[in-house]
Amino acid sequence: MRRKVIMHVGPTNSGKTHMALRALAAARVGVYAGPLRLLAHEIWERLNKGQIVPLGVDPDDEAQPDTTLIADVVNTEGSRPTVRKEGSSKYARECNLRTGEEARYVSDSAGLLSCTVEMITESAELDVAVVDEIQMIADTDRGAAWTHAVLGLPARELHLCGEETAVPIIEELLKDTGDELIVKRYERLTPLVVQEESLEGDLNRVQKGDCVVTFSRSNIFALKQKVERATGLRCAVAYGRLPPEIRSEQAALFNDPNSGYDVMIGSDAIGMGLNLKIKRIVFEALRKFDGDRERMLSTSQIKQIAGRAGRYGLHGEPGGFVTTLNADDLPALRSALSMPADPLTMARLVIKSSWLDSVSQVLPPDASLLTIFEVPGYVSKVRQPFQATTQHRLDEMAKFVDTFANDLTFEDKLLYMSAPISWSDPAFLEVLKRFVRMYQSQIRVDIYTALRSAPFLPMLTEIEELMSTGQLRFSPSPKTLPTLETLHKVLVLYMWLGNRNGMAYYQRDEVYDLKVRTEHALEWCLEKLSKLRYKRESGFAKTEVENKIDYRNGPKSSVESDAKRMRAMLLAEALVEKSGAISQ
Template identity: 50%
Template sequence: MQGFSVWLRRPCIANSRSTWTSYQSIGRRFRSSTSHSKRPARPSPTTQTDGFQKFQRPGRPPQTDSIGFQGLRQADASPETILTYFRLNVETWSKQRAVHDRFVSFGAPLPDISRLLVAFVRDAQKGVFDSPDAMEQYGLKRLSDTDNIEADIAFSHIFTRWLLARPAPVKGVEPETVERFRRISEAITEMHPAELLPATRQMRRRVIMHVGPTNSGKTHHALRALAAAPAGVYAGPLRLLAYEIWERLNMGHIPPLGATPEQIAAATEMGPSPDNPFARMCDMITGEEQKLVVPHNSPGLVSCTVEMCNTMAKFDVAVIDEIQMIADSGRGWAWTRAVLGIRATELHLCGEETAVPLITEMLKDTGDELIIKKYARLTPLEVEKKSLDNDLRNVRKGDCIVAFSRTSIFTLKRDIEMQTGLKCAVVYGKLPPEIRSEQAALFNDPDSGYDVLIGSDAIGMGLNLKIRRVIFESVRKFDGRAEKLLSTSSMKQIAGRAGRFGLHRGDEAPGGYVTTLRPEDLPVLRRTLQLEIMPLKAARITLEVESLNIAAAHLPPRPSTETILLAVIHLGGLPLCYRHTYPERFQEVAAFIDSVGMFTLAEACHFMTAPFPWRDPLTLDAVRAFIVGYYERMHVDVMVMMRELPYLAQLEDAEAAHAAMDGRRAKHLLHGLEMLHRLLTSYMWLALRKPVAYPSYTDATTLKERCERVLHWCLRQVTLRSGDVTAASRKPPIRYVSKQDRMADLRASAS
């Protein structure tokens, strides 16, 4: 969960050389160990959903995703299409109970809201919004490229603009109701986001976009410019990527721009080393850890995750990777902040060509020079003529099978090893970055004995992999509600990992192949890879604590955090090329935090920003302990907390199994260890920002290292024991049956 931070008026890190701290405000209320007796009574839970309890509180708006219509998913929708969609859905939107309850929670009487929405629909039916000028004035273009949540927000924006621009009052509506909406909207509307970074606007930057498909060398060219810079920063989407670039720069892996072929040959001959002539001293700063090697107050390089990028320091060169993530609803705000705020003479943006129109529009307000460099793929990528026909005996050395659930990954691993004798490394999202990197190294090493990689879409970025062929176990992925076809962008990103330039094995010709496990998926894959990816529509803007406080001042007394956030999202105006961030499940998370105690908005947003494993309901007791300890005692000791909860016992149990070499339990220990690792990295994140309240950074680091050792052992054990391959070879071959096929068989049997 990311996206709530003060980024437009404060640097994300004040000094890359100092520990990340967040000073407590003077005069903060003292919370003694007995303060819980004075806490307000918690609202009683009513229902349980994915581990989150729904709390009944007066005026709490229902979940936004309960809106009963679909968005306009066409990114290139014509004005006629947009207007038709608006006419067909405006009345449906206006009658949603969620819409009425939300506006009531903002302080409007229900009768007034009902009358206003009726008048809004009536004006739509009269053609008030039909002209091109009216569509521009009321922002109807925001309806394109939306899901149901974004469409709901767009309708709210159109309604608010209509309400404030309507020349005649609506009969029976109190003037104070309209005035309340006007005050909130005008206070939090921001039509020039770039101007909120005045220090950066005082310089004219040279922005170079390196765009192209996966495996086109675009990032490599930008990194060469960084390696030649006296002071520079790399900002990437993953801690694993930040670590990789940090290591490559410190070990001389990246030849600087301007190096001669002879110098490159000599450095290559020497190999990776701090003494390599291309080695550059580089710090690494992520949300959970820092590796500082550059002497204090000396110019140097920094490799960081994009959320940690410093907008106050001056750089000669900055590189922002995976720029297309600027449109991501949860994390895109960090790319927006970096693009608008990094104070670099030369700013390199690397990613998909889909971001070019959006960046061009954003930079119209900055006065920066924009240069676009396009790249073609360095090695050919071929879609094979046949699938594997559900037969895992067709898996070959150098293959990567991509699946989208942990269960599928380990089922494939077991079946492939039994049927082929090939050993499989695994990579998936819940694995710690360090373990993912180790598994990738096993696959890349020709002498390790690990010949096949089984991974999730986590292979799409952040790992250099010697994949010869990518095999899609499925072209659909469960999104929490239903299985949906992978996006064009995701399918291309994953397929493009095959045949990575410079990483082919032995005498293999450069190039990669892609296919599917099931025959019926292959035409879908072939057709999708031929499609163009539509240009991005909008960059994401975070919800500033300052704006939230302003909104809260105009809402009814003691509004919930959720209500304040929704007021800014639904009433705050932005330019057409921007949208507010909308992290997944933020309404449930806000209600969860409010249930713990009465926090300031800054504190509530701080916990919403923390990388807690919100998706896993089994960890919510630990998350509550993190927050309750801060609220009641301003002190959370990680060893005490982990011993009170089952996690430390689980770790010790896993270490005992490791010591006894009892590999039979390894698979069952994995999930608990993964959860523990995520909780420990969350604690480290909190400790770097609030070291007084979370003082056990060193203990958390030690526990994390212990956890990683056992995790690595568990993954090694989840493989065939000696003799199993021989035994398996005497059995008849097993055809792999996917989850989709099993469900289809069940439906057929039922009918």
């Protein structure tokens, strides 16, 4: 197949994803693949509801534009919007959803799929495929999934959306494929202005519509407190450890002019996956601790964060502003924004599990997992511009699996190695140990047993009791938020494992309910952290009603097959127990 590869490249707020999504909505068979489950969920929802007008179809005159979309799309006010606030059945397309944690099937015959990039599977020919944030092809941990998408998706029309920095590497990759490459460049739709002055360290100068960016969790809450005290403005927060659902809810609070949340305090997590009506970005610092040392942000990172200011159509006057909290950082900010970002020089490749399995077969039986992962580096050559994926914390990951999962199959070990695990969180790892022990000893992993001796459920219950009594003067302890955040990550891990081994991690509905309860508790605790009080109903309950789309948690054939296997397993367990009782 000779594919037509169309790159849509430009800065944040240029609308670079717009035409690609319309092409997907017009396709008979197609896929959207993005970096975040929130993005995948957003596209899934809007395609099913008919909010994206297919390419080649005239939009309605009376429709209102959708200004809540996370993806970088254009809705020019005064024209007929092609991404609508309200859906229409005449534009609706059946689309299934597949992410690492969940699958939502509206129909086994749906022509479209929205997924995270890692969930792409080689399939029959597609009319259109859209791969978002293509610059992540060089990412140390996840880049191989983008490389696989670029080289492996059998789409007649492949749309790659992202930064200009990715153009040279894609040109290099496609030299030998015979594909046609078209590059469409987009300019920012509103100006981005670097202000003449910093805030001179004065938090009293923080204004409504500002987003103050800092790079540690403790700094975020310290700044939140200081800004609220200095200005009287209430602050929402967004940072990496916060579950995506809560980040999205905090963004909705900030965007709602009637919520009472006028300022956002965030980390670089605001740079992707959040739709924020930011008027001005204020960098508290331009340096970030990377786990080993403090380093300067890259030009690309500064541009992506700064570009969140002044999203097109979200403010009365066009344009966004950017400055720094401290005067010493302003020259570096101005210099970074005036420079072109360095082009990407590599595309990541993953070492296939089948290859690692072959390596394990020829090594001594007691060879460590770390040794198996290191062998490809010694016996293989990777030509430019490819580079093998290097996992952070590989030593820790391999040591953990060798220590606690050594009796499992090699396939099971690799599953844990690739799972979304917080390797630096001791409380998380304790629960993971229980998951592994239960799987080894009894195959089925019960979430409540795994959490029994951990502080998570008692903490959740305590918070829910306070919520039910309408407690007004509650201030979360320093352990409350981290405990709930870790619980949420544990539940997401269980769902991720359940998507790959549903017989062992079988409590999908119970875990989903626990996850939603944890999100409610986190949202309530964040509200109580503000010294200023403003009563607002949680957005979670209404979201479930407003966004209701009928779906199953897998293809019909898969659901029926799982049910049969579960009945067989329960029958086998009953027979074993019965035979044991008879022998006694």
